[in-house]
Amino acid sequence: MNRCLLVTGGAGFIGSNFVHYWCQHYPENRVVVLDALTYAGNRANLAKLEERENFRFVRGDICDRSLVEQLLQSENIDTIAHFAAESHVDRSILEPGAFVKTNVVGTYTLLEAFRQHWQINSKPAHYRFLHVSTDEVYGSLGPDDPAFSETTPYAPNSPYSASKAGSDHLVRAYYHTYKLPTIITNCSNNYGPYQFPEKLIPLTCINILMGKPLPVYGDGKNVRDWLYVGDHCSALDAVIHRGIPGETYNIGGNNEVENINLVRMICQLMDELAPSNLPVRPAENLITFVKDRPGHDRRYAINATKIKTQLGWTPSVTLSEGLRLTAKWYLNHHRWWQPLLSPDYQDYYQKNYIFS
Numbered sequence: 023m024n025r026c027l028l029v030t031g032g033a034g035f036i037g038s039n040f041v042h043y044w045c046q047h048y049p050e051n052r053v054v055v056l057d058a059l060t061y062a063g064n065r066a067n068l069a070k071l072e073e074r075e076n077f078r079f080v081r082g083d084i085c086d087r088s089l090v091e092q093l094l095q096s097e098n099i100d101t102i103a104h105f106a107a108e109s110h111v112d113r114s115i116l117e118p119g120a121f122v123k124t125n126v127v128g129t130y131t132l133l134e135a136f137r138q139h140w141q142i143n144s145k146p147a148h149y150r151f152l153h154v155s156t157d158e159v160y161g162s163l164g165p166d167d168p169a170f171s172e173t174t175p176y177a178p179n180s181p182y183s184a185s186k187a188g189s190d191h192l193v194r195a196y197y198h199t200y201k202l203p204t205i206i207t208n209c210s211n212n213y214g215p216y217q218f219p220e221k222l223i224p225l226t227c228i229n230i231l232m233g234k235p236l237p238v239y240g241d242g243k244n245v246r247d248w249l250y251v252g253d254h255c256s257a258l259d260a261v262i263h264r265g266i267p268g269e270t271y272n273i274g275g276n277n278e279v280e281n282i283n284l285v286r287m288i289c290q291l292m293d294e295l296a297p298s299n300l301p302v303r304p305a306e307n308l309i310t311f312v313k314d315r316p317g318h319d320r321r322y323a324i325n326a327t328k329i330k331t332q333l334g335w336t337p338s339v340t341l342s343e344g345l346r347l348t349a350k351w352y353l354n355h356h357r358w359w360q361p362l363l364s365p366d367y368q369d370y371y372q373k374n375y376i377f378s
């Protein structure tokens with residue numbers, strides 16, 4: 023089937039990886055990116071695609087109903103892959119308002135516009151609204167709790183996860199109320215190329231290259247389940263092509279690791295990959311514990327059995343392989359990340375981390 027996709031947030035980290043993935047695997051499909059280019063959006067992430075006939079970039083806000091309606095109609099969109107969001111927990115603690123607006127009101131705006139578009143076109147069966155969400159909606163696990171499954175009750179603890187939970191509920195309701203063919207995915211932490219420098223893995227790589235302290239929250243024993251972004255893209259491919267409308271699929275990497283151990287792994291990789299030009303060696307000497315994030319969830323873990331058994335998807339990249347690919351990418355892409363360390367970025371950094 024020759025799909026026509028609207029990818030919201032396609033200039034962000036996962037969105038741009040997904041657009042590259044899709045254009046490579048399905049070059050006959052048309053891809054339209056709608057992105058507001060907030061601090062986290064970067065058109066340069068898509069530079070290699072701009073010349074393609076089947077690709078279009080539109081700068082705009084998902085809350086702009088008339089723009090969304092006009093794009094759905096003029097581009098004859100049948101599939102929305104919805105990544106656009108305010109995505110950083112730390113920023114949601116400092117300024118929650120933008121999270122409610124984009125994540126809740128923006129998702130509602132897309133759902134309404136897509137519902138109208140689907141109805142006007144006589145409700146085609148192949149239309150899809152893929153809502154890309156997070157495992158953080160499930161709250162925090164104790165050390166021995168079973169991993170999150172699709173039936174785990176929602177218990178969001180941060181303004182970020184609460185706003186994503188709100189959007190998930192709306193997406194679910196549009197299926198149940200209108201039979202709009204929506205699908206939700208809840209994924210664990212992603213890492214890989216094009217991730218904005220303030221997130222843990224790029225922050226660690228970049229600060230090592232600059233010889234700056236590596237902030238680690240609290241005792242460093244918070245556990246996350248890490249997934250290489252390319253594996254997330256292949257999971258979303260499986261969901262768009264084979265997922266059942268109305269269903270939710272959890273996506274995870276089976277890679278639970280404590281933050282402090284993750285940071286140590288990256289330090290060792292950087293020592294090995296950039297031996298001659300590191301300002302501080304061993305890089306572990308830069309590790310600095312900082313005041314914990316308020317309400318910091320202790321552990322996330324994903325049970326990805328459903329997507330494995332029903333859609334045949336499993337991750338293909340191990341954590342050590344993925345970290346090596348990622349460390350090399352940041353090492354070789356100074357020109358991508360250096361301009362992102364702007365005064366705004368420094369301002370956020372100063373507000374967020376309390377070094378004792």
Ligand SMILES: NC(=O)c1ccc[n+]([C@@H]2O[C@H](COP(=O)([O-])OP(=O)(O)OC[C@H]3O[C@@H](n4cnc5c(N)ncnc54)[C@H](O)[C@@H]3O)[C@@H](O)[C@H]2O)c1
Pocket residue numbers: 030031032033034035036037056057058059060061062063064082083084085104105106107108109110124128154155156157186208209210211212213218
């Ligand atoms: N990063 C992760 O580890 C992770 C894990 C699970 C789920 N998710 C989800 O995946 C999605 C993408 O995450 P990411 O890490 O790529 O985020 P990101 O912050 O890197 O990118 C978000 C993109 O959305 C755009 N955007 C923000 N507000 C917008 C608006 N109002 N209108 C249009 N565009 C807007 C930004 O400009 C940016 O390009 C999010 O919905 C997030 O909740 C992320």
